[in-house]
Amino acid sequence: MTVRNVAIGLIAAATTTTSLSLNAQEPTDGAELLAQSGCAVCHGAEGQGTAAGPSLAAGTLSLDDFVAAVRQATRTMPAYAAEVLPDEDVARMFAFLEAQIAEPAAAGRADVGAELYSAYGCYSCHADEAQGGQHGPRLGPDPITFARFSWYTRHPTRTMPPYSAVVLSDQDMADIYAFVEAQPQPPPLESIPLLAP
Ligand code: HEC
């Protein structure tokens, strides 16, 4: 396989994953590799995530962390050893996924988002200002990336109820995200006498 031949020198040089070089001149390679290696079955053809696996096109992992995740089995995901899937191939997948990272499809409107956040009941677990509470974690300000936020809301893996696109549209998602992003920063620790360092 020519991809492998090209990669050999790079792999030889890459004794640690930190020296991996991204090689994105053939972006379709990454998509093919995702399909061939079976990743697409769980993570979607473009890494957008399915009910069986999280979005990979989410901009949340560095290349090193991405490689480490591929090498490490979890309860649901098999491990892929370097002999089966060389570092250079994983780097090609990563380069492809980086180009797929979803931004909100439409501009989010924080004021509309505030109403939706209330109407859909997010506040009942995540609290009125998305600061989190007894029944759900803090969502904002500074939320996780939009791609991951959207994927989790559609495919929660633990106790949160799922909100499909039929119930909550992509525009709604963008609006709620804008509301969460617009929340006030928590007070600095120095301003709370008991917690001041
Ligand atoms: C059988 C389904 C399945 C297959 C096949 C699969 N994965 Fe996963 N993957 C998962 C699940 C589920 C998780 C979330 C962790 C967990 O619960 O196991 C995950 C997690 C990950 C993560 C960590 C994501 C994060 O944000 O922390 C990466 C990276 C990843 N997979 C890449 C891949 C790649 C690349 C392939 C193909 C070489 C692949 N996976 C094949 C199901 C799968």
Ligand code: HEC
């Ligand atoms: C019944 C309680 C409940 C409701 C209602 C709820 N959530 Fe959640 N949410 C949770 C819990 C609990 C978690 C932590 C993970 C888990 O258990 O699923 C979570 C996690 C999340 C996460 C992932 C946060 C992270 O840092 O990974 C996002 C994003 C999210 N919720 C968004 C929403 C949105 C948007 C709504 C409304 C449309 C909503 N949630 C409604 C309970 C809830």
